Amino acid sequence: MSFDKTRSAGYLTNHLARLFARRIQARIKPLGLTPGTFPAMLELWTQDGLSQGELVRRLDIEQATMANTLARMERDGLIRRLQDAQDARVQRVWLTERGKALQNAAVEQAAAVNDEALAGLSASERQELIRLMNKLVGELRR
C-alpha cells in the first residue's frame, strides 16, 4: 500500500497549516497576538459582545478549546468576559480598548502572509484555490 504525501490533500493541508502558522506567528507576535486568538478577534472586531457559545458555533472550534483560548486572551488584556444580564450561564466577550486598537495592524499582517503564500498564483488560480478549499470545508463539516 503506497501513499504519496505530495498528492494527499490531508498531508498537504497539515503541512500548509504549519507553514502559515509559523509566518503569522512571526508577524503578529510584536502586536502581542498569537495565531490561535486570531479567529476570535476577527469575529469580535466585526461584532463585539458575542457569547462564548456563539463564537464556538461561528468558528467551528470545540467549546473547551474556546474557553481556554478566551482565558489566555483575558489574561493578556485583549478581552473581558462579563456575565449576561438575562441568562446567568452566558459569558459575553468584550474587546478591551487594546484589543480593539489591534485590528488594523493585525489584519494587515494576515493579509501580507496570504499574499506571500499566493505570490506564485494568477488571479484565476487564486480564485479557484479558494473555491476548492471552501468546497472541502463544506464536505468535511458534515
Next chain:
Amino acid sequence: MSFDKTRSAGYLTNHLARLFARRIQARIKPLGLTPGTFPAMLELWTQDGLSQGELVRRLDIEQATMANTLARMERDGLIRRLQDAQDARVQRVWLTERGKALQNAAVEQAAAVNDEALAGLSASERQELIRLMNKLVGELRR
C-alpha cells in the same frame, strides 16, 4: 480594514487542517496511532532506520517536535531508537514489528479521509487543487 475568512487561504487552511485531523484521528485511534505520528510512520515504512535529523529534514518539522513525537512513539511501541555505530550523536529510528504491521490499515484510513474530503470534486479539480497546494508549500518553505 475588513477581512473575509472564507476568502483567506490561511484561514481556510487552518480550518481544513482541523477538520482533517478530527477525521483521521477518529479513524486511526483504533489502530493505536495518532495524527502526529503519521508523517514519521510514512517515512519509516518507506525507509526504516532513518536518523532523527533525516526525519526532521524530510518532514519539515522542528527538531524538538520530532524528538517529542518519537518519544511518544517509542513509549507506545511503534519504534525503537538505537545509537548509530559510526556517530554516537546519531539516533537511528527503527520500526517495531507492530509498527511495520500497521502500514496497510493506516494508509487505507488516510486514503479514505482524503476521498471523503474530495468527494465533491471532479478528477481535474482534484488534480488542480493538489497542484496549487504544492505550489503554496513551495512558496512558504523558502
Next chain:
DNA sequence: TATCATTGCATAGCACGCTATTCAATGCCA
C-alpha cells in the same frame, strides 16, 4: 594536540487543539 565551532539530540515551557467530565443556571412538564 588543545581549542573552538558545528552537529545531533533532549528538555523546559508554552500555545492551542481535542475528548471527557463536572457544575450551575435555565427550561419544561407532570
Next chain:
DNA sequence: TGGCATTGAATAGCGTGCTATGCAATGATA
C-alpha cells in the same frame, strides 16, 4: 411547584506544534 432534561461554561488530561536552551559527540584548525 418539584423533578428532570437541556444548555453554557470550566477544568483535567493529553497530543502536537513552536522557541529557547543545554549538552555531548564530532570535526576543523591553529
